[in-house]
Amino acid sequence: MSDFQRFHVGPRLSEMAVHHGTIYLAGQVPDDNSKDIRGQTAEVLAMVDRLLAEAGSDKTRLLMVQIFLADMADFQGMNEVWDAWVAPGHTPPRATVQARLAKPDCRVEIVVTAAARG
Numbered sequence: 073m074s075d076f077q078r079f080h081v082g083p084r085l086s087e088m089a090v091h092h093g094t095i096y097l098a099g100q101v102p103d104d105n106s107k108d109i110r111g112q113t114a115e116v117l118a119m120v121d122r123l124l125a126e127a128g129s130d131k132t133r134l135l136m137v138q139i140f141l142a143d144m145a146d147f148q149g150m151n152e153v154w155d156a157w158v159a160p161g162h163t164p165p166r167a168t169v170q171a172r173l174a175k176p177d178c179r180v181e182i183v184v185t186a187a188a189r190g
Contacts, residue, residue, distance in 0.1 A: 079126060088123050090188060094135070095127045097184040105177035109146035112179045113153040120184050128189050131157070134164035138183040140171040146179055 080087035089096045100119045102112040124130050141150060147168065158164075173181055 079123070088127060090127050093188045093190075095124065095129055095184075095186040095188055097123055097186075099140070099181040099183045101173070101175065101178050101181045105175060105179075109141075109149040109179045110153050113150045113182075114157075116180055116182050117153065117157045120182060124184075124186055127186075129186050130159075131186075132159045132162040133187040133189070134158075134162065134184060135187055136185045137164050137166045139166065139168040140173060140181040140183075141168065142171070142173050142179050144170045150180060 075092050077090045078086040079089070085098050087098050097120065100116045100123075102115040104115060105112070107115065121131065124133075139150065139154075141147060150168075171181075173179075
């Protein structure tokens, strides 16, 4: 692997970049915005799992996570899904804030930085 790679490069953004062993994910949002916060969070975390696996890493190597919620009333529901997903003993530094998200029906967006293996 070179010291710099981009994955899923589009005209506006790449879904992921890897530089010197650090993995940077773009903000991940659900494809199905009809789901409640639990469904949207589970979908986004599954996307994170897939991207990390593609870069040769996993959720035990999270360095920092930023979670953006359209409404802080969803904090508890999001945390229920997060707590079931995150690897015990490997909880990363994390920030959760309320923000106006780009898609009106989107309830959550998650940005991840992780360490690659090797």
